[in-house]
Amino acid sequence: DTEVTQTPKHLVMGMTNKKSLKCEQHMGHRAMYWYKQKAKKPPELMFVYSYEKLSINESVPSRFSPECPNSSLLNLHLHALQPEDSALYLCASSQIASGGVHNEQFFGPGTRLTVL
């Protein structure tokens, strides 16, 4: 299985809602990532988990809350988002090689989020 899956594919939410994005991989990768991508822009790193521990938080507002319940799952909890948070949210995973180097990332198809 060389796939990263993400659910839901599309999500529309109001500014007062609480929702979660889910990501799953069964490739045995021990690094998982959340990216945000706006149209015609590169993916923007939000969070990195290494061995189920949060290793990078790129100064993301607290209305985004990541969670890594186990080595195969990654969640992104959303609360009180703003319309400017509307974007494609991408999950990725990668192997961690010896020395802690992260290999190439495999991306999921993304969740298209619209905040009204």
Added chain:
Amino acid sequence: DQQVKQNSPSLSVQEGRISILNCDYTNSMFDYFLWYKKYPAEGPTFLISISSIKDKNEDGRFTVFLNKSAKHLSLHIVPSQPGDSAVYFCAASASTGNQFYFGTGTSLTVIP
């Protein structure tokens, strides 16, 4: 500050000809480089990579060249096919870190 740059936002090439996509980086600590291909409404797909100990890596129709002194890499696609039409991102990382830095992407259109 954009550490990885793709200065051409778009490129059009005739089917069967060569496509050359360019990427520049500023951080001399980067030692691992990748190219991703992205179709609309899909996540990026890994295409090919190169580490700084090499200056060329080839995989079928795709070849990546690395010029460390110029901090420049390029992706050659030969021959180009209409199915290659997509946005191509280059990315770079340093073995001392655990994150990848992406360029802004080049939209390739291969004209039949």
